[in-house]
Amino acid sequence: MAKNLAKDAGKEAIEALGWWQTHRFLIYRRLCQISIMACFMLGPTLGILKGNLSSSLLLDTIPLSDPLIVLQTLATGHIPEMTTFIGVAIVVVFYAVLAPRVFCAWVCPLNMVTDLAAWMRRKLNLKASYRWPSSLRYWLIPVILIGSAISGTTLWAWVDPVATLHRGLVFGMGAGWILIVLVFLLDLVLVEHGWCGHLCPLGATYGVIGSKSTLRITATNREACTKCMDCFYVCPEPEILKQPLKEGDRRVMSQECISCGRCIEVCPTKVFEFKPRGAQQIQVSTKSPSITK
Incomplete structure (x- = not known):
């Protein structure tokens, strides 16, 4: 799927999940x-x-x-x-x-x-x-x-x-x-x-x-990523999302994450969620999509 325009970030999520789900954390x-x-x-x-x-x-x-x-x-x-x-x-x-x-x-x-x-x-x-x-x-x-x-x-x-x-x-x-x-x-x-x-x-x-804090945004369902780039558009620290969407740890471990939850909201395929740091990690797929900004 081709990436969306920055000005349309969240539009697909609204259509798929509804306005409230796309703005609840906000x-x-x-x-x-x-x-x-x-x-x-x-x-x-x-x-x-x-x-x-x-x-x-x-x-x-x-x-x-x-x-x-x-x-x-x-x-x-x-x-x-x-x-x-x-x-x-x-x-x-x-x-x-x-x-x-x-x-x-x-x-x-x-x-x-x-x-x-x-x-x-x-x-x-x-x-x-x-x-x-x-x-x-x-x-x-x-x-x-x-x-x-x-x-x-x-x-x-x-x-x-x-x-x-x-x-x-x-x-x-x-x-x-x-x-x-x-x-x-x-x-x-x-x-x-x-x-x-x-x-x-x-x-x-x-x-x-908060570098060792408990609650982390996690790309639990990263195999569903469509590369629409909406999460990157709305994130105040977009660089921190690259690694969790690739192979390896699915958690956003960077201390620069502000835990706003916008990446969770604007994703139409529900790739991200808040998850306790110690929660058992899902088996990593070797076919995870390659994400670049």
Whole structure:
């Protein structure tokens, strides 16, 4: 079967499986992101979630801390309170056990902005003007830590668009909209999946944390692959899908997977599914299709 056009990604799945099956994880993710934002907004009233994504208190009892912020704080030479260490331990254990980069697809409010940019890029058939190495985000982490040590401040907090958008939605955006628009234009015009796939150091941090996590997207039914390429079109990290669709391990083992489930939704032949990492692997066929982007 010939590959589909990028702007038509998911169309076959809608015809074969229906609209809900083709968008269910997307809807779940939006509900999750909006619900978390609502909990922060209503924090002073309901007391469910107080603070922000950098540091918060759940039910007035459970501390939650951003691992990258804590690392920057330590780099400045300051020692956080014990509750901060407890908060970061809870966050690290949660994301280390669950699935790769769950924060990025299910919690981060900026994901809605970058998803919109990716959707518009496909519909308008825009081509990337530049190509950046995906490893750039990992190099940003030591740069940020060194900068924090030199400046004596949590340097990234000043320019982090994730924190800016979250603070803006809860407390008022002001000039912060400029930074969010720049991220949107970066993804739309300059670099395909530029922010989430190449630049975001917080996503890289959660990628490292979740590298051994339990739940994995798995090409259980890869023999049914028709090479339509729809999964590659919608995936923020398309390179990670190549190996599971070839011979060998069917699981997406890359820590760069954001566990969004879009590849599962848009596949009309149900090639992919979420599966526990320790689940018994299906016998690999030597006739699996060769997939190239």
